[in-house]
Amino acid sequence: MxxxxxxxxxxxxxxxxxxxxxxxxxxxxxxxxxxxxxxxxxxxxxxxxxxxxxxxxxxxxxxxxxxxxxxxxxxxxxxxxxxxxxxxxxxxxxxxxxxxxxxxxxxxxxxxxxxxxxxxxxxxxxxxxxxxxxxxxxxxxxxxxxxxxxxxxxxxxxxxxxxxxxxxxxxxxxxxFGNGMKMKLMANLLVAIHNVSTAEALLLGQRWGIQPKDAVKVLSDGAGGSRMLQVRGPLMQGQGWNTPTMKVGIWQKDMKLIAAALAEAQVPAPLFAATVPVYNAAMALGHAEHDTAAVFDVLSRMSS
The missing domain is CATH 3.40.50.720 (NAD(P)-binding Rossmann-like Domain)
Structure with missing residues (x-):
C-alpha cells in the first residue's frame, strides 16, 4: 500500500x-x-x-x-x-x-x-x-x-x-563591548573609499565603450577586485541605484561616525576625506533614497 x-x-x-x-x-x-x-x-x-x-x-x-x-x-x-x-x-x-x-x-x-x-x-x-x-x-x-x-x-x-x-x-x-562598532567603522571606511573608486573605474571604462557589467566580471577576477566592485558595480549601470541596498541618506550617518572616529584618534585620512563631497553631492542631486552606487551618477555629471 x-x-x-x-x-x-x-x-x-x-x-x-x-x-x-x-x-x-x-x-x-x-x-x-x-x-x-x-x-x-x-x-x-x-x-x-x-x-x-x-x-x-x-x-x-x-x-x-x-x-x-x-x-x-x-x-x-x-x-x-x-x-x-x-x-x-x-x-x-x-x-x-x-x-x-x-x-x-x-x-x-x-x-x-x-x-x-x-x-x-x-x-x-x-x-x-x-x-x-x-x-x-x-x-x-x-x-x-x-x-x-x-x-x-x-x-x-x-x-x-x-x-x-x-x-x-x-x-x-x-x-x-564596543569593539564590534570599532571594527564596523574600520570596515565602512574601506567601503566608502572602495565604492567611489569602483565608480571611477567603471566610468572610465564606460567612456572607453566598456559596459560596467563586463568590467565588473573581468576586474573582479584580478588584483583590482573588491567586494564593493562585486556588490555595487552592477548597480552602476542602467540606474540600478534606484533599488537601494544601502540608502545614501542613511549612509550619511555612517560617514559622520567614521569622520568623528578618525578625528578623535587623530588619524590622517586623505582618501576618506576625498569621498565626503561625492556623497554630499549625491544627496544634493536627489539620491537620498537611492543606493550609494549613485556616486557613479555624481561622477558622471561632474565630468559631462
Whole structure:
C-alpha cells in the first residue's frame, strides 16, 4: 500500500533559543528575519512602518504591536535601527517588559556611547545586550552573506552562535563591548573609499565603450577586485541605484561616525576625506533614497 509523501518540516535550530524578535524590519531586518524563519526559528518583529510589518508577515514572521510586546515573548531581540533615538526608545520598552533571560543583539551602526547607554539601561533590569554590527549590504543579507562583528560577554556570544548562523556566513568574537562598532567603522571606511573608486573605474571604462557589467566580471577576477566592485558595480549601470541596498541618506550617518572616529584618534585620512563631497553631492542631486552606487551618477555629471 502506497502512502502520500510527507511534507518536510523546517529544520529546527540546534539551540535553546527558539523565539527570535526582529526590531526594525527594513532592508536588512527583513532579509535577516526571512533567513531566520528558513533556519527554523519562530520569528516575530516590530517596525513602525505598516508596510514593513506586511513584508515581515509575508516572510513567515509574526508582527507585534510594539517593542515591549515582543520583549515579553521572545528569547532574543535583534535590533536593526536607524537612529540613537530609536534605540533608546526601544531599550526603555524592552527594560519594562523584557524577562531576565532575554538577550539583546544590537546590530545597528550607531555611536558607541549611545549603545553603551542602552546597554546600561537594560543591565539595570538584568538584561544582557551585545554590540554586534554587521558587515554587508541589504542585498548580501538576502543570501546570508553577512559577517557579524560580535562584542560583549563571551558566554552570550557563544549561546547566540546558532542564531548568528541563521542569518550570516561568519561571526567574530571581538571581545569587549564596543569593539564590534570599532571594527564596523574600520570596515565602512574601506567601503566608502572602495565604492567611489569602483565608480571611477567603471566610468572610465564606460567612456572607453566598456559596459560596467563586463568590467565588473573581468576586474573582479584580478588584483583590482573588491567586494564593493562585486556588490555595487552592477548597480552602476542602467540606474540600478534606484533599488537601494544601502540608502545614501542613511549612509550619511555612517560617514559622520567614521569622520568623528578618525578625528578623535587623530588619524590622517586623505582618501576618506576625498569621498565626503561625492556623497554630499549625491544627496544634493536627489539620491537620498537611492543606493550609494549613485556616486557613479555624481561622477558622471561632474565630468559631462
Amino acid at each position: 502506497s502512502t502520500a509523501p510527507k511534507t518536510p518540516r523546517p529544520a529546527q535550530p540546534a539551540s535553546p533559543i527558539q523565539r527570535v524578535g526582529m526590531l526594525g524590519v527594513g532592508i536588512m531586518g527583513r532579509a535577516m528575519a526571512a533567513n531566520l524563519v528558513k533556519a527554523g526559528f519562530v520569528v516575530s518583529g516590530y517596525d513602525p512602518d505598516p508596510k514593513a510589518m506586511k513584508r515581515l508577515k509575508a516572510a513567515g514572521g509574526t508582527p507585534c504591536a510594539s517593542a515591549g510586546d515582543m520583549a515579553s515573548t521572545v528569547d532574543v531581540i535583534i535590533c536593526a535601527l536607524p537612529s540613537p533615538e530609536a534605540l533608546h526608545g526601544a531599550a526603555q520598552q524592552i527594560a519594562e517588559r523584557g524577562h531576565r533571560k532575554l538577550l539583546v543583539v544590537e546590530t545597528s551602526t550607531l555611536d558607541i556611547a549611545d549603545k553603551t547607554t542602552a546597554r546600561d539601561a537594560l543591565h539595570a533590569k538584568g538584561i544582557v545586550m551585545l554590540d554586534c554590527p554587521l558587515s554587508g549590504t541589504g542585498a548580501q543579507a538576502v543570501h546570508k552573506d553577512l559577517t557579524v562583528y560580535a562584542s560583549g560577554p563571551k558566554a552570550a556570544i557563544k549561546k547566540l552562535a546558532p542564531v548568528f548562523a541563521g542569518f550570516s556566513k561568519n561571526c567574530f568574537d571581538l571581545g569587549a
